Amino acid sequence: MTSRILVTGATGGVGELLVRRLSARGDAVVAHARDRGALAKLVAELSGAPGEVTGIEADLSSLVEVARLASEVGTIDALVNNAGVGFGSDRSKRETSRDGFELRFAVNFLAAFLLTETLVAQDERHRLRAIVHVASIGQAPLDDADLMSAKPGAYEGVLAYRRSKLAMVMDTFERAARDKTRSYVAVHPGTFLATKMVRDAGITPQGKAEDGAIAVEHALDAALAGASGVYFDTVREARANDAAYDAAAQARLREAARNLTAPFAV
Ligand SMILES: NC(=O)c1ccc[n+]([C@@H]2O[C@H](COP(=O)([O-])OP(=O)(O)OC[C@H]3O[C@@H](n4cnc5c(N)ncnc54)[C@H](OP(=O)(O)O)[C@@H]3O)[C@@H](O)[C@H]2O)c1
Numbered sequence: 135m136t137s138r139i140l141v142t143g144a145t146g147g148v149g150e151l152l153v154r155r156l157s158a159r160g161d162a163v164v165a166h167a168r169d170r171g172a173l174a175k176l177v178a179e180l181s182g183a184p185g186e187v188t189g190i191e192a193d194l195s196s197l198v199e200v201a202r203l204a205s206e207v208g209t210i211d212a213l214v215n216n217a218g219v220g221f222g223s224d225r226s227k228r229e230t231s232r233d234g235f236e237l238r239f240a241v242n243f244l245a246a247f248l249l250t251e252t253l254v255a256q257d258e259r260h261r262l263r264a265i266v267h268v269a270s271i272g273q274a275p276l277d278d279a280d281l282m283s284a285k286p287g288a289y290e291g292v293l294a295y296r297r298s299k300l301a302m303v304m305d306t307f308e309r310a311a312r313d314k315t316r317s318y319v320a321v322h323p324g325t326f327l328a329t330k331m332v333r334d335a336g337i338t339p340q341g342k343a344e345d346g347a348i349a350v351e352h353a354l355d356a357a358l359a360g361a362s363g364v365y366f367d368t369v370r371e372a373r374a375n376d377a378a379y380d381a382a383a384q385a386r387l388r389e390a391a392r393n394l395t396a397p398f399a400v
Contacts, residue, residue, distance in 0.1 A: 136185060137358065138162040138210045142194065142249070143217025145172035147329030148268065151347035152214065157183035164207055166217070168193045194245035195231035197398035204252035205400050212264040213253060214354060215302070217244035220331030225291035226284065235394070236282040238291070242298035247305060248395040254316070264317045264357035265309070268350055271367055272323040273300035273375035278386055301387060303365055303374045308384035310363030317362040322355035324368055 139156055142340040143149040153176070162185050167173040173189040180187040192203040194217050219241045222229065226310035231240035231272045250265055274296035277283075283294045306320040323346030325334050328339035349368040356364065377383060 136160045139212040140210045141162040141214045142166040148310045148323050148346035149216040149341050151344050152350050157185040160184040162186045164188050166190050194241050197233050200245045200248045201398050201400045204249050209261050214266045216268040218242045221295050221335040222291040223334050228289040238294040238298045245302040247391045266354050267302040267320045268307050269302040269320040270299040272296045275377040303378040304384045306385050317357040319353050319357045319364045321366040323349045
């Protein structure tokens with residue numbers, strides 16, 4: 135059975151290769167990107183693929199745009215929250231989103247949170263059945279008192295990235311425990327794969343981007359088959375950072391994310 139799948143961050147790296155794999159096997163794909171030209175090029179190139187590929191544009195560093203994306207995408211069977219910001223080229227430089235939030239927390243976690251929250255809320259017919267958060271094996275406990283990594287002089291891009299990725303895993307586990315009508319999984323696609331974010335961080339790639347796409351496709355298929363509340367290290371089920379399993383911390387994170395995103399929700 136084929137599905138209609140939204141993939142965020144689809145014009146490069148793991149996301150683009152995933153779109154190519156899914157459309158080749160006949161799934162209809164909604165490819166999301168912020169770069170209009172690159173998106174049009176990808177959609178045109180895949181116009182003859184077995185599965186239809188359409189494009190949708192949004193800058194995920196703006197939660198208004200995330201909410202608009204959710205309202206415009208239409209009915210989908212699965213969501214892959216793949217778009218992300220890496221360590222950055224200057225790890226001591228704290229960047230902010232268009233809404234003024236710390237950039238990694240905003241794009242990697244809050245955008246995925248609001249997109250998931252909105253799509254689930256508007257999915258009255260329960261067609262949306264699989265949500266994949268592309269997280270990372272790099273996970274660090276959050277500081278509830280400093281979710282925006284704003285403590286003066288303490289900013290570190292790798293730590294901010296790892297916190298945002300643990301937040302994605304916590305969100306996966308929290309949703310899976312609460313919503314038994316859908317599947318929620320998180321996946322680490324591979325370590326230092328040859329993609330833009332790894333090169334931008336000045337790191338020599340250690341793996342192929344294609345293997346990352348294979349890992350995310352595996353997680354997606356597991357979710358479509360009913361696996362939920364699972365974290366995959368590439369294609370193997372694995373244990374996440376201990377902090378991801380703390381139900382009280384999950385609840386606090388959900389409350390904080392709801393409060394931060396509420397002003398932007400439609
Ligand atoms: N590569 C690795 O070794 C590795 C390891 C663990 C986890 N991951 C995760 O895998 C996912 C895919 O990353 P990748 O390795 O394929 O890196 P990538 O090639 O840099 O892809 C990141 C994607 O996210 C998009 N994106 C970033 N900021 C955005 C924004 N504000 N609005 C919309 N789109 C935005 C990028 O769009 P632009 O092209 O327009 O910038 C790009 O399509 C990420 O979640 C990453 O954290 C990767």
